[in-house]
Each structure stands twice: as structure tokens, then as C-alpha cells.
Amino acid sequence: MEFSAEATACYCATARKSARALTALYDAALEPAGLRVTQYSLLKNVQRMGPVSLLRLGEALRLDRTTLVRNLKLLEKNAMVRFEPDAASRARLVSLTEKGEQSLTEATHLWLKAQTAVHESFSGEERAILRAFLRRLETVDF
Amino acid sequence: MEFSAEATACYCATARKSARALTALYDAALEPAGLRVTQYSLLKNVQRMGPVSLLRLGEALRLDRTTLVRNLKLLEKNAMVRFEPDAASRARLVSLTEKGEQSLTEATHLWLKAQTAVHESFSGEERAILRAFLRRLETVDF
DNA sequence: CTCTTTTCTGTGCATATACACTTTTGCAAG
């Protein structure tokens, strides 16, 4: 069964709607750790990518560099991340502080609850499609 | 092939990332009409639901009522939508103006280009399951 | 009719997001 593009619900509106619903769920789960899912995600990526420049981090997250500046500034104010100059370039490198590591460890348990709840609400087949769908969408290149 | 929840990328982060990428694509396509995809989507839903209260609109879009207030206020300033009291209740009803209808008609052509581009990036097989899946995603109740 | 309750709506604050523009800073050409 085929669908014409115009008869299909707007992919963007659907993605935004889903993102809102999922954000509310994950935010509620992470609330005891005092983190939002955006902040959790950001910390997790900073941890994974080690000391990293804003440019590289932004590319990986497909997030505007200036958005990163402000989001990281909040985390820096809460002593979760630290900036240091790079000896080899003029870039500022961001990395986790001790407190950031601890918060992340604590929050990961809470995250897993939400992640598992969502995960189990899908069948195996749905999961495969979901991942293919989302991977396709998040790598759309213009 | 099965996946554990913790080995899977965060559904929320992926959804947000996809939403960002798609928003940039649709916003660029709609730019000649002077609308963003959020505004286009909002206008489209106001058109579809006729004169409707903020509460019902918010439920349909899974959007916080106070967010609607502000987003609609912008569209009202641009004379795209109009508010009127409901005789039968204390609700304020929102509907499209003539200018709103015109802008929407013009923008729909632009929207369709973006929609088609995304649509055609999927195989026929993927599309077969997509409809049910999207409906599932956007009606998830966590 | 007045008071309370319920049902909508609106505001203040905070975070998230991106574009346009400015500022800072290494580095190389002269």
C-alpha cells in the first residue's frame, strides 16, 4: 500500500510532537537528579567525546554552536562541566567535572527507567523500523 | 535481532535531533511564505479544527496550553488568526482570517516540496509500516 | 444575591533553539 506525500501527516510536525511527548516523559524521570533530558544528553556526549571543542560537539549533535554555548554555560554554572584552552588550537575544550561525572552516574539509573519503558512499549519489529526511521531522519542532509 | 534498552540510543535525544534536522529543512522550504513550520502546522490545525478552544487545540497537538497562547498571539499580530468568544462556554475560540487562509494556501505548495523530499527518502516497504507507526508514536501516552 | 468552586485564560520565569552580527585571537605576509 502506497501513500502520496501530501496525504501523509507532516513528518516534521510528527517528529516535533513525538519529541515533546518523549521530553516530558524523560524529564519527569530525571527530575530527582535535577537534570533535564537535554542536559543529561549533553553531559553524556561531553563524557563520551572527552575534552572536545564546541564546533565538533555541535556537529555530532547537529546542534547550533550558539545553542551549545548557552546550554553549556548553564551546566558550567552548576559546576557540571569545565572549559580549558586547547594548547594546539584556539578552541576551548569542554569536559566533565567530578560533580558532572557523579550526577551523570546517578542520572543514568533514572534515564534507564524511562528508556526501558519506551523501549518495551514497542514490538521488536517496531523497534527496527523506529531506529531506521530515526536514523534516516537525523542524518537528513540539506 | 533484539536490543536491550540500555544499548539503544536515547529515544528522546534521537527524536529531538530528528526534529531539529527536519525543522531546519521545512523552515528553509517555507521561508518564501514568511512562515516557520511550527506556524504552518499551527495554522493548518486551526483550519482543520475550525473555531476551536485553546484547550482542545492543545490536546490535539499535545502542546501546552500556555505555549499555544503565545504562539497564537504572534499569528494574531500578523492577522493570520482571530479570536472570538464562544456563546455556549467561557472558552475563546480561534479561527483563521482571510489572510491566514491565503498564506496557508501559498505555503502549502512550499510545504509539499519538503514533505515530498522527505517522503521519497523512504522505500515503499518502509512506507507501508510508517503510517501505523507514526500514529502510534504521536499518540503514545506515557 | 453573595460566596465558593470550577473552568478557562493569562503572566512570570526558565530553558531550548537558531540566525545575524560582533568580538576575540592565533597566525602569516609584508
Add this chain to the structure above:
DNA sequence: CTTGCAAAAGTGTATATGCACAGAAAAGAG
């Protein structure tokens, strides 16, 4: 060394989003 370029970062402004709280208004209770 100075100047200018290019790369990285930061700021101003605007929209999007949601929570906590406040305000207004219809509907009932007495």
C-alpha cells in the same frame, strides 16, 4: 612589528516550550 585574515567564540534578538502561579468568569450552594 604591524596589519590583515581566518577561525573560534560570544551577543542580540526572536521563536518555541512548559511549569507555577495568578486572574477572570460561569455555575452552583445557601
